[in-house]
Amino acid sequence: MSGLENCNGKVHGLRSSELPDLESGKLVGVEAPSKQLNNTRRRRSRFRKPVYVHLLRAAIMILIISGIIAALALIWYYTGWIFLLQLAIVAVVAFFIAGKYYRWVYVAVMTAPRDIVAVLRFIQILLYIRHHQKKNHTVVDIFRENVTRHPNKAALIFEDEEWTFTQVEEYSNKIANIFKSHGYKKGDVVALFLENKPEFVCMWLGLSKLGVIVPLINTNQRLKPLVHSITIAKSQAIIFGVELSDAIREVLDQIESTVALYEVSSSTSKHIGGSADLRFQNLNVLFNETPSTPPVITDKINHHDCLMYIYTSGTTGLPKAAVITNSRFTFIAAGMSYISGFKSSDRYYTPLPLYHTAGGSMCIGQMLLFGSTVVIRRKFSASAYFPDCQKYKCTVAQYIGEMCRYVLAVPPRPTDTQHNLRLMFGNGLRPQIWSEFVERFNIPRVAEFYGATEGNANIVNSDNTIGAVGFVSRIIPQIYPISIIRVDPLTGEPIRDARGLCMTCRANEPGAFIGKITSNPTRAFLGYVDQAASEKKVINNVFRHGDSAFLSGDIVVADEFGYLFFKDRTGDTFRWKGENVSTSEVEAVLSNLTSYRDVVVYGIQIRGQEGRAGMAAILDPDNNLDLSHLAKEIAKVLPSYARPIFIRIMRKMDMTGTYKLKKNDLQEEGVNPSTISDSIYYLDNKGVYTLVTEKIYEDINNGVIRL
Numbered sequence: 001m002s003g004l005e006n007c008n009g010k011v012h013g014l015r016s017s018e019l020p021d022l023e024s025g026k027l028v029g030v031e032a033p034s035k036q037l038n039n040t041r042r043r044r045s046r047f048r049k050p051v052y053v054h055l056l057r058a059a060i061m062i063l064i065i066s067g068i069i070a071a072l073a074l075i076w077y078y079t080g081w082i083f084l085l086q087l088a089i090v091a092v093v094a095f096f097i098a099g100k101y102y103r104w105v106y107v108a109v110m111t112a113p114r115d116i117v118a119v120l121r122f123i124q125i126l127l128y129i130r131h132h133q134k135k136n137h138t139v140v141d142i143f144r145e146n147v148t149r150h151p152n153k154a155a156l157i158f159e160d161e162e163w164t165f166t167q168v169e170e171y172s173n174k175i176a177n178i179f180k181s182h183g184y185k186k187g188d189v190v191a192l193f194l195e196n197k198p199e200f201v202c203m204w205l206g207l208s209k210l211g212v213i214v215p216l217i218n219t220n221q222r223l224k225p226l227v228h229s230i231t232i233a234k235s236q237a238i239i240f241g242v243e244l245s246d247a248i249r250e251v252l253d254q255i256e257s258t259v260a261l262y263e264v265s266s267s268t269s270k271h272i273g274g275s276a277d278l279r280f281q282n283l284n285v286l287f288n289e290t291p292s293t294p295p296v297i298t299d300k301i302n303h304h305d306c307l308m309y310i311y312t313s314g315t316t317g318l319p320k321a322a323v324i325t326n327s328r329f330t331f332i333a334a335g336m337s338y339i340s341g342f343k344s345s346d347r348y349y350t351p352l353p354l355y356h357t358a359g360g361s362m363c364i365g366q367m368l369l370f371g372s373t374v375v376i377r378r379k380f381s382a383s384a385y386f387p388d389c390q391k392y393k394c395t396v397a398q399y400i401g402e403m404c405r406y407v408l409a410v411p412p413r414p415t416d417t418q419h420n421l422r423l424m425f426g427n428g429l430r431p432q433i434w435s436e437f438v439e440r441f442n443i444p445r446v447a448e449f450y451g452a453t454e455g456n457a458n459i460v461n462s463d464n465t466i467g468a469v470g471f472v473s474r475i476i477p478q479i480y481p482i483s484i485i486r487v488d489p490l491t492g493e494p495i496r497d498a499r500g501l502c503m504t505c506r507a508n509e510p511g512a513f514i515g516k517i518t519s520n521p522t523r524a525f526l527g528y529v530d531q532a533a534s535e536k537k538v539i540n541n542v543f544r545h546g547d548s549a550f551l552s553g554d555i556v557v558a559d560e561f562g563y564l565f566f567k568d569r570t571g572d573t574f575r576w577k578g579e580n581v582s583t584s585e586v587e588a589v590l591s592n593l594t595s596y597r598d599v600v601v602y603g604i605q606i607r608g609q610e611g612r613a614g615m616a617a618i619l620d621p622d623n624n625l626d627l628s629h630l631a632k633e634i635a636k637v638l639p640s641y642a643r644p645i646f647i648r649i650m651r652k653m654d655m656t657g658t659y660k661l662k663k664n665d666l667q668e669e670g671v672n673p674s675t676i677s678d679s680i681y682y683l684d685n686k687g688v689y690t691l692v693t694e695k696i697y698e699d700i701n702n703g704v705i706r707l
Contacts, residue, residue, distance in 0.1 A: 055113075056112070056113030056116060056117070060109055060112055060113065061109065064109070104474075107474050107560060107561055107562075108474065108475050110561060111471075111473070111474055111561050111562060112475065114462070114463050114471065115473045115475060117462070118339070118462060118471075118473075121338045121339050121462070122338075122339075124338045125331070125334055125335050125338045125339070125522075128334050129327070129330060129331055129334065129521075129522065132303065132330060133303050133327065133521070136302055136303045137303055137326075138208070138301050138302070138303060138305070138307075138326045139205075139208060139307060139326050139329055139330065139368055139369070140208055140209050140301070142330070142368065142369050143168075143169075143205065143368045143369070144169070146165055146368070146369075146371035147165045147166060147168075147169045149371060150165060150371060151164065151165055151166040152164050152165075152166065153165055153371065154373045155167070155168045155367050155373060155374070156168065156198040156201065156367065156373075156374055156375075156376060157373065157374070157375040157376070157392055158196075158197055158198050158375075158376050158377075158378075159377075159378070161198070163198045165371070168198070168201065168202055168205070170292035171198075171199070171202040171206070171292070172202045172203075172205040172206035172209065173206065173209070173291075173292045173293060173294050173295060174206065174287055174290045174291070174292050175202060175203055175205075175206025175207060175287075176206040176207065176209040176210055176294075176295040177290045177291060177292075177293070177295050178283070178286050178287065178290050179206075179207060179210060179212065179237075180210055180295050180297075181290075182260075184207075184210055184212050184236075184237070185210060185211065185212070185299060186210060186211025186212070186299035186301060186305075187211060187212075187213070188210075188211075188212045188213070188236055189212070189213045189214075189215065189233055189234055189235050189237075190207055190212050190213075190214055190235065190236060190237045190238070190239060191214070191215040191217055191229070191230055191233060191235040191237070191238045191239070192204055192214050192215065192216055192217065192238075192239050192240075192355075193217045193219065193226075193240040193241070193244055193247075193248070194219070194239065194240060194241045194244070194264070195219055195241055195243060195244070195378060196351075196353060196354050196359075196376050196377065196378050196379070197241075197266050197376070197378065198266075198376070199264065199266050200354050201354065201364055201367075201368075203239055203264075204216070204308060205368070208301075208307055208308075208326075209294075209295055209297065209301075210295065210297065210299075211297075211299050211301040211305060213233075213306045213307070213308060213309065214307070214308045214309070215229065215230075215233040215235060215308065215309040215311070215321055216309065216310055216311070216354070216355040216356075216360060217229045217230070217311065217355060218311055218319070218353070218355055218356075218639070219244060219353070219355065220579075220639035220640065220641070221247075221319070221639060222247055222250065222636070222637060222638075222639065223250060223251060223636070223637045224318075224589070224637065225318055225319060225585070225639070226247060226250075226251055227251045227254045227255055228318045228319065229311055229318075229319050229321070230251075230259070231255065231256075232318075232319075232320075232321055232529060232530065233309050233321045233529055234529075236258070236259060236260065237259060237260035237261070237262060238259060238260070238261055238262065239262045239264060239283065240261070240262070240263060240264070241263075241264060241265065241266075242263055242264065242265040245263060245277065245280070248261065248280075249277070252279070260281065261279060261280045261281065262280070262281050262283045263277070263280040263281065263282060263283060264283040264284060264287075265284055301326075302326070303325075303326050303327050303330075304325050304326065304327050304521070305325060305326055306323055306324070306325050307324050307325055307326045307328075307329050308324045308329075309321035309322065309323060309324065309529060310322050310324055310355070310356065310357055310360070310361070310453050311355070312452070312453045312454055312580065318582070318585050320454070320528045320529075320530060320533050321528055321529040321530070322453045322454035322526070322527070323454075323526040323527060323528065323529060324357075324361070324453075324526070325526060327521055328526060329361055329365060330365075330369065331521075331522050332357065332361045332362060332365065332458070333361060333362060333364075333365020333366060333368070333369050333370075334365075334369060335458060335460075336362045336365075336366075336447075336449065336458075336460065337365075337366060337369075337370060339447075339460040339462050340423065340425050340447040340449075340460060340462065341423070341447075341462075342366060342370070342372070342396065342423075343372075343395075344370045344371050344372055345372070345395075346366070346372050346373075346395045346396045347372065347373045347374075347375065347392065347393060347394045347395050347396070348363050348366055348367075348372060348373070348374045348375065348394060348395075348396045348397070348398065349374075349375045349377075349388060349389050349392065349394040349396070349397040349398065350363040350364075350374065350375070350376055350377070350397075350398040351376075351377040351379070351380040351381070351385065351388075351398075351403075352380070352398055352400065354376065356453075357453040358398065358400065358426065358427070359376075359398065362398070362425075362449075363398050375388070375392045375394055380403060380406075382403075382406035382407050382409065382410050383410050385397075385403070385407045386407070386415070386416060386419055386441060387415065389419045389420070389421055390415065390418055390419045390420075393420055394419070394420065394421060395420050395421060395422050395423070396421065396422070396423045396424070396425065397421055397423075397424045397425075398424070398425060398426050399424055399425075399426035399428075399429065400426050400427060400428045400578050401426075401427065401429045401430055401610050402428065402577060402578050402610045402611065403426075403578070404426075404428075404429050404430075404433065404437050405430070405433060405610055407437075407441075408433055408436065408437055408440065412440065416440060416441050416442075417441060417442040419441075419442075421441075421443060421444075422444050422445065423443075423444065423445045423446075423447060424443050424445070424446050424447070425446070425447040425448075425449065425460075426447075426448065426449070427448060427449050427450060427451075427469065428566075428578075428610065429446065429448055430467075430610065431466055431467030431565075434446070434466045434467055435466060445464055446461070446464060447460055447461060447462060448460070448461040448468065448469050448470075449461070449469065449470070450469035450470055450513075450554075450556075450564070450566065452550075452553075452554075454525075454526070454527060454528060454534075454537065454550075455515055455525070455552055456481075456515040456517060456522075456523050456524060456525045456526075457481050457482045457513075457514075457515025457516070457523070457550065457552075459471070459482060459564065461563075465563050467565055468563040468564060469556070469564050469565065469566050470563075470564045471558075471561070471562045471563045471564055472484075472558060472564065473562055474560075474561060474562040477562070481515060481516050481518070481522075482513065482514065482515055482516070483504055483514050483516065483542075483543075483549070484504060484505045484509075484511040484512065484513060484514070484556060484558055484564075485502040485503060485504055485505065485511050485512050485514055485542070486502070486503045486504075486505055486509075486511050486512075487511060487512040487555075487570065491570075492512065492551075492553060492570030494512070494539055494542075494551075500541055500545075501541060501542065501543060501544065501545070502514075502539070502541075502542045502543060504543075505557075505558070507558060507559060507560045508557060508558075508559055508560070509557065510555050510556070510557045510567050510568075511555065511556070511557070512551060512552065512553070512554065512555060512556075512570065513552040513554045513555075513556045513564075514539070514542065514549040514550060514551055514552065515549060515552070516542070516547070516549050517538070517547075517548045517549055517550060525537070525538060525548075525550045537550055537551055537553075538550060538551070539551050553569060553570050553573065554566065554567075554568070554569055554570070555567040555568045555569070555570060574602070574603025574611065574612040574614070575603075575610075575611040575612065576603065576612060576613060576614060576641050576642075576645075577611070577640070577641040578641070579639070579641040579642070581603070581614055581641060581642045582642075583601040583602060583603075583663075584601075586601045586614065586616070586638065586642055586644065587600065587601045587616075589634075589637055590616055590618065590630075590634070590644070593630060593633045593634065594618055594620075594625060594630065597618055597619050597620065597625075598619040598653055599616055599617070599618050599619070600616070600617040600653070600663050600666055601614060601615070601616045601617075601644065602614075602615055602617075602663050602666060602667045603615070603667070604646070604667060604670050604671065606700065606701070606707060607701045608701075608703050609707060613645040613646065613707055614642065614643065614644040614645050614646070615644055615645065615646040615647070615648065615666075615667075615671065616644040616646070616647050616648070617647075617648040617650050617653070617678075618647060618648070618649060618650065619650050619651075619652070619653050620649045620650065620651070621651050621652065623649075625649065627647065627681060627689040628688065628689075630647075630689070631683070631687055631688055631689050632687075635687060643683065644683070645682060645683050645707050646671050646680060646681065646682050646683075647680070647681045647682075647689055648666070648671075648676070648678050648679070648680050648681075649678055649679045649680075649681070650678050651678070671692060671697065671700075672697060673692050673693060673694055673697055674694055674697075679691060680692040682696070682700070682705075682707070683707075684705075685706075
């Protein structure tokens with residue numbers, strides 16, 4: 001959900017000399033799902049669970065044993081020993097006949113504490129949501145309550161610069177007043193194209209005071225994807241940082257001339273005076289001339305009104321603008337808070353991009369809704385992660401899986417455990433490194449979550465189970481808003497029974513994660529700005545005729561106890577460097593750059609790497625493709641995470657009977673030069689495509705060459 005890279009595609013704070021020996025097996029290999037689950041179960045007993053889990057289990061066992069003893073005593077007292085003996089014989093026979101029920105009872109006892117706590121916390125979430133829904137509160141309304149409670153408390157910390165709640169309020173008021181004076185009102189759309197900094201939050205918060213919808217654009221985007229993100233949201237204006245001015249200039253001839261352009265720099269920017277481009281309005285000048293008093297608003301802004309658009313690649317095509325309302329934002333932040341056990345006194349650390357849901361909603365939401373302090377960072381740095389947590393006295397830190405691997409790769413230091421963290425939360429922490437990570441850095445608890453920005457069902461691993469992204473109840477699974485259904489492994493399409501309904505997966509059977517759509521606002525599917533794209537994410541007639549569900553496109557598997565483990569993605573999207581990469585989008589770009597040649601793009605697994613590395617197979621029968629020129633052009637038009645790591649030059653391409661390129665066959669063949677006759681190249685650290693020899697292939701697998 002988040003990017004990890006700077007504009008050069010390099011991870012901050014991590015040098016090649018800092019990498020560990022990958023041959024040790026600590027970061028090598030991707031285990032098969034069954035092996036991974038078995039290893040997870042073996043490790044589970046060594047992983048610290050919250051005290052309440054043990055106490056609840058003990059209480060349940062005491063109640064069961066006490067109940068059995070009391071029942072036996074009553075039977076003996078009223079019927080005597082003979083009947084009691086007969087009853088015991090019947091019970092033993094029934095026990096052996098109905099062994100599966102014994103197992104169900106065992107699972108129920110083991111998971112009841114987890115389920116009880118989850119239900120209680122979910123009730124807290126519903127009460128919180130209902131309270132603000134009843135009062136028709138927006139995010140701005142809730143934030144202003146926190147400003148009143150503690151005006152001088154630090155709200156945001158950035159590069160040793162502290163912004164109090166009052167300062168955030170006043171800055172956002174100025175933004176609201178500027179755009180109100182320029183005629184913007186409820187329902188208008190102003191895009192935000194800005195790097196991580198306090199102004200980012202203040203900008204969209206101020207615009208939301210007018211009811212203006214704010215698309216949060218990925219700062220890695222350039223040219224066609226950038227134009228698409230601006231136009232798909234019907235943006236009437238763009239606010240962009242001076243450091244991104246060149247990216248805007250490149251697309252000025254491709255966006256409507258009526259789109260207003262506002263350039264802004266911060267006190268920490270190298271270009272405080274702006275770029276002096278006469279086509280841009282200098283927001284800093286306007287800011288200094290505007291009062292910080294709350295804007296006078298005539299339009300009523302409601303709890304269910306649209307707040308922002310957050311872009312996600314979805315499963316196909318260019319980025320899609322997911323609709324985030326005030327109610328949805330509140331549910332995301334509050335849900336993470338209550339399920340994970342956050343406190344208003346916590347101090348959060350997030351180096352994740354604020355244009356994504358994880359950093360910009362889940363973490364920033366703790367400041368806006370609960371009055372906590374959030375430490376943000378411009379770019380992620382592996383070597384600075386825990387030193388930052390220590391420096392700013394953070395108690396909760398946010399991560400994504402790739403980030404944890406980079407941090408773990410930094411050589412051990414005596415200060416690794418000298419922090420105040422009581423909890424880390426995020427998504428994508430692989431079971432292969434989970435135990436080592438928490439043990440090395442002494443992390444008491446990990447709250448791994450799973451969910452999609454546009455989806456209606458998010459789940460959290462609330463009880464510290466290694467590798468799990470959440471759970472479903474094995475006692476009463478019907479009450480949970482999620483399910484796992486059987487799908488075709490190649491197409492991702494649901495497999496249906498004779499009645500035309502979907503079928504749920506058994507324990508340890510992989511399937512597609514779905515979120516049931518109901519009339520409850522917390523279970524509503526808001527989808528994308530593009531209604532046609534939204535409809536593709538909904539399946540109908542799921543468990544009964546007439547119902548519907550959100551189809552995530554992700555394959556997960558649930559074990560016997562209901563713990564869910566992420567397995568893979570379906571469709572034409574793969575995940576690399578913390579971002580979802582759309583193969584069809586990259587295919588279209590490469591085809592244009594190579595004079596409309598046939599191109600197939602797919603993700604392949606590389607030992608020791610999170611996600612899948614991008615690979616492009618390009619048809620070049622005449623052997624005249626200039627890879628040097630192609631590498632330069634790719635760097636101009638594709639963000640770093642979407643650039644193909646490998647290129648395979650093919651003299652011919654096999655097609656199916658319907659003239660579709662056989663992507664699955666190519667994906668299975670991978671990049672091994674000893675088994676592939678075609679030439680394969682990889683993108684080296686100089687940005688050049690270099691021929692993959694058997695020695696280079698070995699070095700990539702052993703971690704000597706980093707991708």
